Amino acid sequence: MTKWNELKAIAMRRAFVPPADTLIAFECAARHLSFTRAAEELHLTQGAISKQVRQLEDRLGVELFRRVRQRIVLTDAGRLYLHDIRGALEQMTAATRQVMSYAGSADVLNLAVLPTFGTRWLAPRLAGFARRYPDAGLNLSVRLQPFDFGEEPFDGAIHHGDPVWAGAIAEHLFDEEVIPVASRAFRDRHEIRSPQDLVRVPRLQLATRPFAWRQWFDLAGVETDAAFQGARFEQFVMISEAAIHHAGAALIPRFFVEAELSSGRLVRLFDLSVKQQSAYYFVYPEGRTLHPVVSAFRQWLMEEARAARTARESMLPG
Amino acid sequence: MTKWNELKAIAMRRAFVPPADTLIAFECAARHLSFTRAAEELHLTQGAISKQVRQLEDRLGVELFRRVRQRIVLTDAGRLYLHDIRGALEQMTAATRQVMSYAGSADVLNLAVLPTFGTRWLAPRLAGFARRYPDAGLNLSVRLQPFDFGEEPFDGAIHHGDPVWAGAIAEHLFDEEVIPVASRAFRDRHEIRSPQDLVRVPRLQLATRPFAWRQWFDLAGVETDAAFQGARFEQFVMISEAAIHHAGAALIPRFFVEAELSSGRLVRLFDLSVKQQSAYYFVYPEGRTLHPVVSAFRQWLMEEARAARTARESMLPG
DNA sequence: TTCAGTTCATTCCATTTTGTCATGAATGAT
DNA sequence: ATCATTCATGACAAAATGGAATGAACTGAA
Numbered sequence: 032m033t034k035w036n037e038l039k040a041i042a043m044r045r046a047f048v049p050p051a052d053t054l055i056a057f058e059c060a061a062r063h064l065s066f067t068r069a070a071e072e073l074h075l076t077q078g079a080i081s082k083q084v085r086q087l088e089d090r091l092g093v094e095l096f097r098r099v100r101q102r103i104v105l106t107d108a109g110r111l112y113l114h115d116i117r118g119a120l121e122q123m124t125a126a127t128r129q130v131m132s133y134a135g136s137a138d139v140l141n142l143a144v145l146p147t148f149g150t151r152w153l154a155p156r157l158a159g160f161a162r163r164y165p166d167a168g169l170n171l172s173v174r175l176q177p178f179d180f181g182e183e184p185f186d187g188a189i190h191h192g193d194p195v196w197a198g199a200i201a202e203h204l205f206d207e208e209v210i211p212v213a214s215r216a217f218r219d220r221h222e223i224r225s226p227q228d229l230v231r232v233p234r235l236q237l238a239t240r241p242f243a244w245r246q247w248f249d250l251a252g253v254e255t256d257a258a259f260q261g262a263r264f265e266q267f268v269m270i271s272e273a274a275i276h277h278a279g280a281a282l283i284p285r286f287f288v289e290a291e292l293s294s295g296r297l298v299r300l301f302d303l304s305v306k307q308q309s310a311y312y313f314v315y316p317e318g319r320t321l322h323p324v325v326s327a328f329r330q331w332l333m334e335e336a337r338a339a340r341t342a343r344e345s346m347l348p349g
Numbered sequence: 350m351t352k353w354n355e356l357k358a359i360a361m362r363r364a365f366v367p368p369a370d371t372l373i374a375f376e377c378a379a380r381h382l383s384f385t386r387a388a389e390e391l392h393l394t395q396g397a398i399s400k401q402v403r404q405l406e407d408r409l410g411v412e413l414f415r416r417v418r419q420r421i422v423l424t425d426a427g428r429l430y431l432h433d434i435r436g437a438l439e440q441m442t443a444a445t446r447q448v449m450s451y452a453g454s455a456d457v458l459n460l461a462v463l464p465t466f467g468t469r470w471l472a473p474r475l476a477g478f479a480r481r482y483p484d485a486g487l488n489l490s491v492r493l494q495p496f497d498f499g500e501e502p503f504d505g506a507i508h509h510g511d512p513v514w515a516g517a518i519a520e521h522l523f524d525e526e527v528i529p530v531a532s533r534a535f536r537d538r539h540e541i542r543s544p545q546d547l548v549r550v551p552r553l554q555l556a557t558r559p560f561a562w563r564q565w566f567d568l569a570g571v572e573t574d575a576a577f578q579g580a581r582f583e584q585f586v587m588i589s590e591a592a593i594h595h596a597g598a599a600l601i602p603r604f605f606v607e608a609e610l611s612s613g614r615l616v617r618l619f620d621l622s623v624k625q626q627s628a629y630y631f632v633y634p635e636g637r638t639l640h641p642v643v644s645a646f647r648q649w650l651m652e653e654a655r656a657a658r659t660a661r662e663s664m665l666p667g
Numbered sequence: 668t669t670c671a672g673t674t675c676a677t678t679c680c681a682t683t684t685t686g687t688c689a690t691g692a693a694t695g696a697t
Numbered sequence: 698a699t700c701a702t703t704c705a706t707g708a709c710a711a712a713a714t715g716g717a718a719t720g721a722a723c724t725g726a727a
Contacts, residue, residue, distance in 0.1 A: 047442045047449075051369040052685085054441070067703060079686045081704060086684095091445065092452030101694055101703040108451040110502040111459060111488070115444030119437045123372070124365045126433030127409065131365075133426040134410030141429065170429070184428040241559045242577075259560075370714085385674060397715050399675060404713095419674040419723050 049087055051123070054116050056083040057095065061105055061113045129170055140324050143174035143188035147267050148311065152286045152339075153189070160331050164324065180316040186325045187315040194312050201312040202329070204336040209243045209282040209307060211300040212291075217277045218298060226251035226301055233279035234261035235270050243282040246305045271297070286339075311336075367405055369441070372434050374401040375413065379431045382421055447488050458642050461492035461506035465585050466629065470604045470657075471507070478649050482642065498634040504643045505633040512630050519630040520647075522654040523604075527561045527625060529618040530589075530606055531598040536616060541598070544569035544619055551597035552579035553588050561600040564623045589615070604657075629654075 059069040059080075066080040073080070088095055095109035105113065133139055144153060149171055174188065177196045194201035211229065221232045230253060234244060245258035261279060264270035267287050274281040275296050285304065291297040313332055315325065377387040377398075384398040391398070406413055413427035423431065451457050462471060467489055492506065495514045512519035529547065539550045548571060552562060563576035579597060582588035585605050592599040593614050603622065609615040631650055633643065 047445045048369045048373060048438065049445065050684090051366045051372075054369075055366060065703080066705095075685095076687055077704075078688080078706075082686080082706085085705080091449050093448055095448075098704065101692090103704080107457075107459070107502050108448050112444060112448040114501065115447065115490075116441065119440040119444060120366065122437040122440065123434065126430060126437060127365045127367065129433065130411055130413075130426050130430040131409050139425075141425070183432065184425045368713090383674080384676095393714095394716055395675075396677080396717080399677085400715085403676080416675065419721090421675080 049090060051120070053083050053087050054120060056080050057087055058113060058117055058120060060084055060096070060103065061109065064103055064105075066103065129172075132170060139170060140187075140322075140328055141170045141172070141185045142328075143172050143178070143183070143185045145175065145189055145191055146173050147287060148189055148191065149173070151267075151289070155290075156335055159335070160328065163331060164327050177314075186322065187313060187328070190312045190314045192309045194310075196312075196314050198317060199314045200317045201314045202333065204311040204313055204332070205286075205340050206310045207284050207286070207307040208304040209237075209240060209247070210285050210288075210304040211247065211280055211282055212271075212274055212288055212297040213280040213300055214275055214277045215295065215298050217274075217280070218300065220277075223280070223300060226253050226303065229253075229280055229300070230255045230257055235273055235279040235281040236261045236263040237267070237270055237282065238263050240282065240284075240307065243305055243307075247282055247303065250305060251301070251303050367408060369438070371401050371405050372438060374398050375405055376431060376435055376438060378402055378414070378421065379423055379427065382423075384421065447490075450488060457488060458505075458640075458646055459488045459490070459503045460646075461496070461501070461503045462489050463493065463507055463509055464491050465605060466507050466509065467491065469585075469607070473608075474653055477653070478646065481649060482645050495632075504640065505631060505646070508630045508632045510627045510630075512628075514630075514632050516635060517632045518635045519632045520651065522629040522631055522650070523658050524628045525602050525604070525625040526622040527555075527558060527565070527600040528603050528606075528622040529565065529598055529600055530610070530615040531592055531618055532595045533613065533616050535592075535595045535598070536618065538595075541618060544571050544621065547571075547598055547618070548573045548575055553591055553597040553599040554579045554581040555585070555588055555600065556581050558600065558602075558625065561623055561625075565600055565621065568623060569619070569621050 056069060056073060056075075056079075059072055060066050063069050063072070066084070067077045070077040070080045084096065091112075093108045093112075094106050095112060096103040097106055153171075172185070174183075174185075177190065178185075178188075179197070180199060188196075188199075189204075190196060190201060191207070194203065213223070217223075217232075221228070223229065223232060226248070230248075236259070237243060241259070244261070248255055248258050262273070264273065267283065270281050271283055271288055271291060273279065274283070275291065280300060282305070284307075288297055292299060313329060313336075315321065315329065321329070374387060374391065374393075374397075377390055378384050381387050381390070384402065385395045388395040388398045402414065409430075411426045411430075412424050413430060414421040415424055471489075490503070492501075492503075495508065496503075496506075497515070498517060506514075506517075507522075508514060508519060509525070512521065531541070535550075539546070541547065541550060544566070548566070554577070555561060559577070562579070566573055566576050580591070582591065585601065588599050589601055589606055589609060591597065592601070593609065598618060600623070602625075606615055610617060631647060631654075633639065633647070639647070
């Protein structure tokens with residue numbers, strides 16, 4: 032997202048960055064609304080917390096808490112600062128933890144993945160890779176867009192779209208197909224027995240796959256002008272939660288709802304599925320000799336993807 | 350975006366957050382690839398930087414730099430850490446600067462805005478508000494989704510979509526209309542004289558307004574199956590840059606290209622514009638007595654929006 | 668080959684920051 | 698009135714940070 036100039040820091044000037052421990056003390060006190068509780072959590076004395084917060088307020092020139100009858104309450108400024116600083120501290124903590132994973136390990140594989148793919152397809156399978164290569168470290172970061180492998184410290188990436196990535200090789204994992212799903216109760220209550228029935232029931236749309244229902248109806252041979260109707264969601268988790276809670280029939284990428292289908296929280300409505308134009312690829316820099324751990328991961332990933340494709344094909348009608 | 354559990358910090362533990370000054374020293378050294386240069390920038394001695402970095406490396410258990418013949422080069426771990434920590438430091442700096450704006454001012458207006466709206470429509474007009482209310486402080490933050498005013502410290506927000514925001518009043522600012530634009534050279538080279546001509550030329554699509562071209566052709570009475578064809582962009586800045594550089598004709602929200610139209614870098618192709626379903630609203634909590642500065646801003650904003658609507662209507666054919 | 672200039676590493680010491688301990692004031696419950 | 702609890706603060710100790718100086722290693726010019 033293009034950031035606004037006014038929001039961008041001119042520079043990380045020491046004058047504008049309080050000590051990290053002071054910010055942690057502030058965050059903790061704000062969370063507990065108590066210096067005493069914060070001291071307990073941080074293994075400091077109550078006086079230390081009190082002084083830290085007062086020093087922070089002096090440094091900022093802003094009251095972050097109001098002291099009301101021996102209690103503290105956040106001011107508006109304090110609430111705003113808490114919100115913003117919390118994100119920064121989490122990021123800092125995550126970054127530090129991640130880099131610490133390099134300690135004592137020569138082989139660390141750094142991957143850039145998409146959030147939903149990483150969460151729903153890759154993470155459940157990683158135990159298999161870890162069993163096969165127990166000494167390999169693995170760092171997963173989220174990147175939404177292609178990047179220059181020369182600029183970012185990654186060994187590989189998962190890409191969704193077309194196999195076009197400058198300076199890299201893209202190997203096809205699998206296509207994305209979206210399938211119609213709903214809760215069992217929804218299906219039964221609306222007596223959904225044919226594809227035509229889906230025209231008249233509430234349908235849920237994925238903002239990122241806006242043509243999915245039209246394509247699905249075309250494939251099913253159903254003529255309708257209502258393909259674009261239905262509540263629109265931007266996130267997979269939201270649309271699947273809505274479908275689970277009987278809000279409608281949804282077209283969702285199959286890999287995303289494997290668990291829900293297995294558990295019965297969602298049922299697949301018909302065997303027809305729409306293969307999206309975009310597919311998933313494993314991408315790595317071209318022209319480099321792959322590190323053995325990267326090679327191993329690539330081999331494992333291709334096997335998993337092949338297995339996923341085979342399982343899918345065997346579920347199609349004979 | 351839904352964050353991945355593994356990426357989320359369990360807690361901001363002091364063990365995992367190095368001193369902020371140490372991180373600044375690291376960032377600065379990494380940027381200069383020199384402890385001596387970093388010392389100059391930070392007004393410390395070269396020895397202080399050297400010790401800071403060494404201490405950070407000891408604490409993390411990871412080498413961030415390799416020392417090569419009295420020079421330093423980043424390791425992979427160092428490059429990864431630099432990338433992540435930089436974002437956190439910028440966020441911390443921005444948060445601190447913003448909260449410091451509360452100092453000495455009782456009246457600070459906190460607004461949540463959309464990035465493109467804030468940049469392209471609101472920011473150029475804010476000088477007018479500042480002239481009228483010079484004592485009012487103003488903080489703009491970016492929020493992409495509706496939120497609970499009880500949970501976030503905002504006085505108001507700009508919303509794009511439907512006027513539905515729980516616990517808040519939404520006042521209509523203006524509709525969003527997308528208009529066809531291109532560079533003058535592109536228009537002349539492709540001899541674009543009628544709406545029909547736009548079918549055969551390269552067209553650029555906005556991923557977030559996927560039906561725009563279809564709607565525009567319908568409005569123009571042009572029958573075509575090719576409405577969805579064309580390179581797709583996710584960001585306004587990208588699509589407008591592509592259009593400026595003669596890549597095609599684009600349908601872009603009007604407020605976004607006001608400056609380019611004025612400067613002649615883009616020209617409007619036809620008077621026909623498509624009004625999008627979603628509009629822009631000023632939203633503020635219901636049931637609260639508005640603070641005088643919020644009331645003043647609301648009044649000013651409604652006037653500016655009215656003026657924008659009037660200017661648009663007066664540009665339509667008689 | 669020699670010398671000057673430059674960079675990073677390290678030690679010693681001074682200064683600053685942080686935290687503990689103890690105490691006081693204020694508040695609410697009993 | 699008493700007791701328990703919280704925040705604020707002073708005195709002091711401990712820890713962290715930074716300066717100054719020095720050494721080792723390297724590069725380039727003479």
